[in-house]
Amino acid sequence: MSVLVDDDTRVVVQGITGGEGKFHAEQMMEYGTNVVAGAVPGKGGQEAAGVPVYDTVHEAVEEENADTSVIFVPPAFAGDAVFESLDADLELAVAITEGIPTQDMARVNKRLTETDTRLVGPNCPGLITPGEAKLGILPGNIFSEGNVGLVSRSGTLTYQVVDNLTNRGIGQTTAIGIGGDPIIGTDFVDALELFENDDDTDAIVMCGEIGGEDEEEAAAFIDENVETPVAGFIAGRTAPPGKRMGHAGAIVSGSGTGTAESKISALNDAGVPVGDTPEEVADHIEEFLA
Amino acid sequence: MAMKLHEYQAKQVFADAGIPTPASALASDVDGAVAAAEEIGYPVAIKAQVQVGGRGKAGGIKLVDDQDEARDAASQILGMDLKGYHVDRVLVEEAVDFTNELYVGITMDRGEGKPVAMVSTKGGVNIEEVAEEDPDAIAREHIDPAFGMHPYQARKAVYDAGVDKSIANDVASVLTTLYDLWESRDGSDAEINPLMVTADDDVIAADAVMNIDEDALFRQPELAEMEEEAAGGDELEQKADEYGFDYVRLEGNVGIIGNGAGLVMTTLDLVDYYDGEPANFLDVGGGAKAARIANALDMVFSDDNVDAVVFNIFGGITRGDEVARGINEALEQFDEIPKPVVVRLAGTNWEEGMEILNEDLVTVEQTLEDAVERTVAYAAEVNE
Numbered sequence: 001m002s003v004l005v006d007d008d009t010r011v012v013v014q015g016i017t018g019g020e021g022k023f024h025a026e027q028m029m030e031y032g033t034n035v036v037a038g039a040v041p042g043k044g045g046q047e048a049a050g051v052p053v054y055d056t057v058h059e060a061v062e063e064e065n066a067d068t069s070v071i072f073v074p075p076a077f078a079g080d081a082v083f084e085s086l087d088a089d090l091e092l093a094v095a096i097t098e099g100i101p102t103q104d105m106a107r108v109n110k111r112l113t114e115t116d117t118r119l120v121g122p123n124c125p126g127l128i129t130p131g132e133a134k135l136g137i138l139p140g141n142i143f144s145e146g147n148v149g150l151v152s153r154s155g156t157l158t159y160q161v162v163d164n165l166t167n168r169g170i171g172q173t174t175a176i177g178i179g180g181d182p183i184i185g186t187d188f189v190d191a192l193e194l195f196e197n198d199d200d201t202d203a204i205v206m207c208g209e210i211g212g213e214d215e216e217e218a219a220a221f222i223d224e225n226v227e228t229p230v231a232g233f234i235a236g237r238t239a240p241p242g243k244r245m246g247h248a249g250a251i252v253s254g255s256g257t258g259t260a261e262s263k264i265s266a267l268n269d270a271g272v273p274v275g276d277t278p279e280e281v282a283d284h285i286e287e288f289l290a
Numbered sequence: 291m292a293m294k295l296h297e298y299q300a301k302q303v304f305a306d307a308g309i310p311t312p313a314s315a316l317a318s319d320v321d322g323a324v325a326a327a328e329e330i331g332y333p334v335a336i337k338a339q340v341q342v343g344g345r346g347k348a349g350g351i352k353l354v355d356d357q358d359e360a361r362d363a364a365s366q367i368l369g370m371d372l373k374g375y376h377v378d379r380v381l382v383e384e385a386v387d388f389t390n391e392l393y394v395g396i397t398m399d400r401g402e403g404k405p406v407a408m409v410s411t412k413g414g415v416n417i418e419e420v421a422e423e424d425p426d427a428i429a430r431e432h433i434d435p436a437f438g439m440h441p442y443q444a445r446k447a448v449y450d451a452g453v454d455k456s457i458a459n460d461v462a463s464v465l466t467t468l469y470d471l472w473e474s475r476d477g478s479d480a481e482i483n484p485l486m487v488t489a490d491d492d493v494i495a496a497d498a499v500m501n502i503d504e505d506a507l508f509r510q511p512e513l514a515e516m517e518e519e520a521a522g523g524d525e526l527e528q529k530a531d532e533y534g535f536d537y538v539r540l541e542g543n544v545g546i547i548g549n550g551a552g553l554v555m556t557t558l559d560l561v562d563y564y565d566g567e568p569a570n571f572l573d574v575g576g577g578a579k580a581a582r583i584a585n586a587l588d589m590v591f592s593d594d595n596v597d598a599v600v601f602n603i604f605g606g607i608t609r610g611d612e613v614a615r616g617i618n619e620a621l622e623q624f625d626e627i628p629k630p631v632v633v634r635l636a637g638t639n640w641e642e643g644m645e646i647l648n649e650d651l652v653t654v655e656q657t658l659e660d661a662v663e664r665t666v667a668y669a670a671e672v673n674e
Binding site: 076098099105106107109110125137138139142153154155157158160163182213235236237240243245246247248250277279 | 398400401403404405434435436473476478503505506508509536538540548549550551552553554555558559560561563576604605606607636637638657658659
């Protein structure tokens with residue numbers, strides 16, 4: 001089993017005629033993902049990456065029974081693309097796009113409270129259920145089937161930790177990159193809840209980073225609600241306050257909130273060991289599974 | 291990331307929207323500053339236009355009562371080094387005779403995913419300190435971004451903060467205008483601290499902060515034009531801007547290049563873990579081609595503090611072969627490699643990358659941990 005994505009997922013790729021959209025639609029299909037359509041305004045009737053393109057997401061739903069979208073639309077139009085997915089009542093929308101204006105995401109965030117669609121991202125690598133399907137840009141070959149759920153704010157850090165796990169023969173149920181922006185759809189708590197309720201997930205890795213208070217909220221949630229053992233990692237211990245470390249969300253504010261220390265101690269208090277290195281995270285998971 | 295407007299730019303934006311601001315003029319030389327002071331009438335404040343907090347305490351703001359004082363103050367401030375920033379412009383501004391100082395601001399509450407309007411009667415001091423020591427002194431009102439700020443919300447925030455009834459309507463009006471500006475100009479923060487109250491119960495914006503969401507500059511052409519002027523900071527950070535890298539300069543001697551913010555941060559943390567000191571954060575981003583990789587090495591080499599460089603790439607959309615080509619390209623132009631470079635390649639096309647990489651020029655490690663440990667050792671050797 002897995003969470004959010006499997007080989008039944010029917011995907012429409014928004015922006016499939018663009019360079020990245022086309023390339024990754026093909027990569028997803030090669031991995032086994034059931035990409036059924038593309039949606040690009042004005043390109044309806046064409047074909048891209050071997051699937052039909054529609055002008056709207058609604059048509060892709062009507063004609064091809066798409067239930068999930070993956071969004072590769074440029075930042076200026078990506079907020080609108082998310083709204084379209086929500087309005088088409090999809091089960092899941094995954095926004096890969098980096099650099100969506102924050103105010104656009106605030107409006108999306110408001111809309112999310114009024115619909116049943118789940119959003120993952122934006123500014124994220126997507127998610128993957130090894131051996132079944134991937135939604136997004138993750139390199140499929142480093143993942144392996146197994147019983148560890150992984151949730152992370154950072155793409156390449158996800159790959160690093162997965163690599164540490166896979167090298168030891170530890171596979172994954174599903175890995176979810178939730179994205180590095182200040183306002184995102186699915187957060188740590190949502191992902192932890194999904195893994196907690198997944199029978200095949202026996203251990204969870206949670207990779208956080210400086211900025212915001214999501215990790216602290218996740219720690220409180222784990223303390224109350226999560227039986228599955230969780231190991232953590234927090235990037236940005238050495239980041240100076242007031243300097244943004246790449247991700248729009250990764251900044252320790254002047255008043256001292258969002259620090260690595262605060263996140264690590266909150267997680268430790270909730271019984272979650274936090275590795276000093278990615279290798280140590282794999283050590284903890286190996287112990288959990290022993 | 292936010293683009294910060296200078297005080298004089300933010301004040302202009304506020305004034306254009308109808309928020310009362312003191313009479314002022316910008317000057318870039320002493321004579322200009324004195325002329326502006328004469329025109330405005332004493333007393334005036336002479337304020338350094340640099341992007342640092344605590345300008346007053348650092349000697350960057352002076353209140354003057356006559357021409358001689360104005361000349362002295364302008365001579366001292368223009369050309370001074372203020373916390374690492376060269377002052378080349380001053381704002382000469384009418385000194386407001388106030389009876390009270392308030393705070394009003396709009397920002398994005400990332401936890402809630404909503405804008406929040408804030409009002410406090412504790413203006414004129416560092417609001418982050420107020421938030422920490424006396425959080426109840428700041429009234430907060432979350433705004434539904436789909437509707438914008440309702441007029442009642444502005445009034446409620448003002449009443450909740452305990453603002454005097456005689457000026458409540460004026461303050462609410464300033465707050466409403468500030469929200470509209472924040473929204474229409476894609477602000478990340480808009481702030482007036484202090485909002486001064488005069489003996490005649492007028493309110494006037496004595497300082498102005500307006501930070502713009504950089505991701506939205508494409509639809510704010512007027513503000514994007516101000517960016518050139520607002521730019522500042524370290525020479526290397528400016529170079530990084532030109533190359534389009536996410537770059538932060540730090541104090542240590544271990545140069546760090548990688549892809550993806552989380553992994554680069556982790557590399558910094560590992561340098562610290564192995565008792566080294568990071569010299570920088572440099573994220574080449576996703577899908578970097580060879581030329582971009584070469585630029586990244588050029589950046590880090592040009593930092594005199596750097597003694598050794600770790601290059602850690604875990605390819606997703608970034609390809610190992612492109613990275614290897616970029617490293618070769620950057621290093622083959624040197625007769626002698628200026629600083630040792632340790633490379634670790636993993637992920638997409640890493641094997642192709644290893645075949646291409648000229649291993650005479652770099653040290654290769656298989657794991658992140660080994661690569662960092664080796665680089666820290668190289669950097670330590672240089673200092674022996």
